Amino acid sequence: MTLKATKGQRVLRFMANNTVPILFLIICAFGIPLSGYSANYLISEIIVRLVRNSFLIVSLLIPILAGMGLNFGMTLGAMAGQVGLIFISDWGIVGIPGMVLAMVISTPISMLLGWWCGKILNMAKGREMVTSYIIGFFMNGIYQLVVLYGMGPVIPIRNKALVLPRGYGIRNTVNLIGIRKALDNLIAVRIGTVPIPVATFVLIALLCLFVLWFKKTKLGQDMRAVGQDMEVARAAGIPVEHTRIVSIIISTVFAGYGMIIYLQNIGTLNTYNSHMQIGMFSVAALLVGGATVAKANIRNVFLGVILFHLMFIVSPMAGKNLIGQAQLGEYFRVFVSYGVITISLVLYEMRKKREQALAGLTLAAAQEVEA
């Protein structure tokens, strides 16, 4: 009857489907003038954030495709990347070779951790997200065991500057001077006063192309099928468990690479907390970009990084100018990050429930017609 929605309806639907990005646009629209930052500064900051975070966030896409929700287990990959960076800092391998070597080292660790994480998630079907979230915490304990107690006595570390004065364990911060901006400065172009790290963007573009290509492969199609309905996929002869594990492995490996790119931009590694925050912020940014637990694409990644980090940059200054306390803005952005995740999760669950109810009603109606 109403195949053609009216203009008003379409606008409403668009608003409903993009609640979170619109909310963020409004916050930013208020925050930017309040903060008093210049456009030039904001643009260069946003470019820095895009360089740092895009790769990490893209790594979240594949588990979503496989119906496993937001992979909070990406912290595992981040840990693997950090272990790689600790080793190359110890051996004194610098520049692009150092970065690549760190990636090579991180890969088997990521694969192992990803495989293990996938196995566990297969045992906790239906609550993958909360499980992967706890896996992150659990592995953080193991990571501390290895890095804080194992490095030195068990895993040899040559460089005394990395080790705590007590003789074992890595220091709180590791200076990554050797690979600092190695990738960013490989091909650096300036537009006006804004530096553009072309090489990093090329790498991110390649990853995006890979993801797009991957979705079209047999494995990618299998993942989509598994994500839509596990039982149907199993009936169609797709090895469901295996496919799910592979999706987590890919995500973990990319998260490791993403962490290395992130840290080469920053230049210092906070050994014991860099990885813990990264999962939360990546997930929040992806959701801000309009992704849901079940559906995300590359557009969401970039929109998300831009909106989320715009809010992140302006809010302390805006808080200071508005109330006189920068701290207020800092708490505000933490609140918004968590709030966004909460709202997205709630909206997703409610939509899922409504669809289920609708499907049930349709089924009942069909049966009634048959009877």
Add this chain to the structure above:
Amino acid sequence: MNGAAALALGRRFVRSFGLPRIIIALFLLSLFILAPIAGVNVGTSLSDTLNRFGMNAIMVLAMVPMIHSGCGLNFGLPLGIIAGLLGATISLQVNIPGPTSFYLAILFCTPFALILGWGYGELLNRVKGGEMMIATYVGFSSVAFMCIMWLLLPFSNPTMVWGFSGTGLRTTISVEGYYLHALNNLLAIRLTPHLVIPTGMLLFFAFFAFIIWAFLHTKTGTAMTAVGSNPIFARASGINVDRIRTLSVVMSTWLGAVGILVYQQSFGFIQLYMGPFYMALPAVSAILIGGASVNKASILNVIVGTFLFQGIVTMTPSVMNSMIHTDMSEVIRIVVSNGMILYALTRKTEAVR
């Protein structure tokens, strides 16, 4: 023959009790055995453990109603804690010294716990099946929201606000002069110079545990269990599922609020801002260590679990430190508590939701 029977019995015991729990219990036992060898005073350790048990038990008890009604593990405990913090700060603002302030705090936190718990319960009713993840983030975002509020709310008691600016609450507020050790010192029995039994605090917990136990045996209580174990059957037998679930969430939230007050009176400080952030994880893992699962929990699980968990938390640092001169207790705590949660999450549960 006898050996085989014993083996079978042992196997059944392992299965019913769960391997991880046995490992944890044996670990704690070995710590207590090693303690005198390592030169750690057993009396002090035992009284520390009891003390921590009393501090944390009510927060662990707060898990029970929600598990019973099928809402899963209450990762949103920080919401209850926030209600408790509001009660505590208002009680200090009213400025009545002595243990009275403790009961006042419980009184003041109640309306907040009821309102927040009701809203939280209504929210969880709309997201059935995804409660745990959403609970986690409800907890986190409410903590972050309250960080803003602690800065802005018009409290004025000089013991609470920052001295130099006169506004905004401090990160930690001492409850000395108010309800410090209000329960700890109540009826405390000093057996030896090192071993003190905080009877008042234990009795306080016992009182709440009994109320919950009794409640679970009332008509509403059994309805709650029915909702948790089979919501469709419960609905069919005329139970208002959503109302029962909301009730359980309100109860959990209120217990969380009372729990943090008990914690504070022993600890001595109110921790605001990011303080409540990760408070849920120890409570969740404690009840799981005690033998609960994602949809089954009893008062006994609370008691056993809190004792084991707090025992390990108290004993590992002291024993480890004097044995090998490294403090690995933090790592052990992280691995044990999160490992336990992982174990519970990966168990096949009867009610597949």
Add this chain to the structure above:
Amino acid sequence: MKGKTLLIRLAVIAVILILSAILFFVGKSHTVLVDNKAVTVDGKEIAALKLVEVAVNKQASWELTPRDRDKFDVTGQKHTVTVAYTDEWWEEHTIVRTFTVPLMQDMVMILVPALVANPESDQSVWLENYEIPSYAVTMAESDEVVVTDDMAGLITDL
């Protein structure tokens, strides 16, 4: 079929291992110190040069007066050193030599007077391994508190 897959996988792993070895050799950073002070070679004392210009690879050169020491940061093992100086008859000389740094050696020192005196000699005459004196490493001996706070990152900048 199965054997073939295995073979391919092994080959890939081998390639990656070789690649990482190459990365190790190429990316290993070394510090080359250049030092202009009197040295003794085979029992003969060689005086420092009045003024000498030293460069490693294509990096900007340093001018060294007697007892000066400076450093170049390089990656990889094979490098060239270019030494330009004026002798007592006001004639300019330029010496170009290549040298190899031992793989795991973090620092080496080029003894410029020794190189100028024996431009044709083996690198062992004018290149020596250099270890950082222990007082420079053990300077910050104060104990460091390890912060494993999960929440520290929430408030600080990204």
